[in-house]
Amino acid sequence: MSQPVPLKAIHHVEFLVGNAKQAAYFYRKAFGFSQIAYRGPETGYRDHASYALQQGSVRFVLTTPLSPDHPDSEWLKQHGDGVRDIAFHVDDADSVFETVTARGAASVIAPKTFEDRGGATRQAAIQTYGDTIHSFISTNDYDGPFLPGFDPVDGDEPDVDIKCIDHIVGNVEDHKMDTWAAWYVEKLGWHQFVSFDDKDISTEYTALRSKVMASETRHIKFPINEPADGLKKSQIQEYIEFNRGAGVQHVALHTPDILRTVSVLRERGVEFLRIPDEYYDTLWDRVGDVDEDRDEIKRLNILVDRDDTGYLLQIFTQPVEDRPTLFFEIIQRHGAQSFGKGNFKALFESIELAQEKRGNL
Numbered sequence: 574m575s576q577p578v579p580l581k582a583i584h585h586v587e588f589l590v591g592n593a594k595q596a597a598y599f600y601r602k603a604f605g606f607s608q609i610a611y612r613g614p615e616t617g618y619r620d621h622a623s624y625a626l627q628q629g630s631v632r633f634v635l636t637t638p639l640s641p642d643h644p645d646s647e648w649l650k651q652h653g654d655g656v657r658d659i660a661f662h663v664d665d666a667d668s669v670f671e672t673v674t675a676r677g678a679a680s681v682i683a684p685k686t687f688e689d690r691g692g693a694t695r696q697a698a699i700q701t702y703g704d705t706i707h708s709f710i711s712t713n714d715y716d717g718p719f720l721p722g723f724d725p726v727d728g729d730e731p732d733v734d735i736k737c738i739d740h741i742v743g744n745v746e747d748h749k750m751d752t753w754a755a756w757y758v759e760k761l762g763w764h765q766f767v768s769f770d771d772k773d774i775s776t777e778y779t780a781l782r783s784k785v786m787a788s789e790t791r792h793i794k795f796p797i798n799e800p801a802d803g804l805k806k807s808q809i810q811e812y813i814e815f816n817r818g819a820g821v822q823h824v825a826l827h828t829p830d831i832l833r834t835v836s837v838l839r840e841r842g843v844e845f846l847r848i849p850d851e852y853y854d855t856l857w858d859r860v861g862d863v864d865e866d867r868d869e870i871k872r873l874n875i876l877v878d879r880d881d882t883g884y885l886l887q888i889f890t891q892p893v894e895d896r897p898t899l900f901f902e903i904i905q906r907h908g909a910q911s912f913g914k915g916n917f918k919a920l921f922e923s924i925e926l927a928q929e930k931r932g933n934l
């Protein structure tokens with residue numbers, strides 16, 4: 574067993590996008606993020622523009638390369654808009670990097686110092702599934718707005734109540750789930766929190782398998798999915814084809830008040846998966862009493878599930894780009910630590926309807 578490497582939290586998630594200026598507007602106006610900082614030509618960085626946004630403890634960075642020879646341009650050509658980096662905040666980026674590369678993790682960026690008038694950070698990065706990376710960032714000597722090179726921006730106040738990242742899901746190729754689950758155990762010293770097989774996650778047509786990997790303290794959870802054989806094409810396979818390989822499928826955002834949050838997101842134009850009315854016919858027999866208003870739950874198309882420690886409410890957006898790849902989940906937990914297993918069937922049937930419309934089922 575590998576010793577867990579000390580990770581404090583997810584520092585930020587970086588998305589490579591075709592037009593970061595417009596993407597930043599979308600995450601601000603639709604999802605209620607506030608812009609906190611900017612790095613680009615105006616701040617002395619000629620080859621890219623990056624917008625740092627925050628809501629609760631969730632920080633997103635939207636980056637666009639400004640020339641075709643920038644390596645990020647090839648990434649974008651292959652994958653389209655999506656998650657490039659799930660960056661970890663650590664105390665000592667050098668020692669974490671040294672440990673994980675000694676365990677065989679592939680280096681992407683060897684530790685280096687970034688500095689500006691706000692101080693200095695040490696940053697390094699390793700490769701995980703697909704063309705996704707994990708940065709390690711230590712900020713003990715930095716006191717600026719976000720990271721060196723970024724200038725502060727006076728953002729608007731967020732009015733959507735998103736507090737933190739609940740989990741981030743990766744889709745990997747057929748028969749690669751075990752390899753990547755083992756990677757998190759061997760390289761980062763994580764453990765398997767729970768797993769689902771194709772008997773748990775299947776409909777009449779499609780199936781997938783999933784293992785949920787968790788950090789030592791379980792504050793960070795990364796489920797990893799792979800497609801399973803079904804009569805028709807798994808949604809995971811559709812993702813793999815359009816993403817040109819493995820990558821981040823969804824980021825789950827935690828809110829303490831999902832009814833209000835989803836109402837606001839809907840008003841602001843965020844598109845969610847449509848759940849058939851029949852789902853609600855048997856729901857309350859299955860999950861029992863909840864504090865939230867049942868009619869509102871149905872009206873907003875929110876899913877509910879219960880496990881032995883409590884219940885959870887969740888909802889999934891449509892993909893947020895034209896390729897059927899990355900989407901978001903909004904989740905509220907009342908004790909439940911699970912991932913909505915009781916909703917898998919309804920959810921996947923809803924995704925299949927969307928897949929069919931795209932001609933990809």
Ligand SMILES: [Fe+2]
Nearest residue numbers: 740742825902
């Ligand atoms: Fe999820």
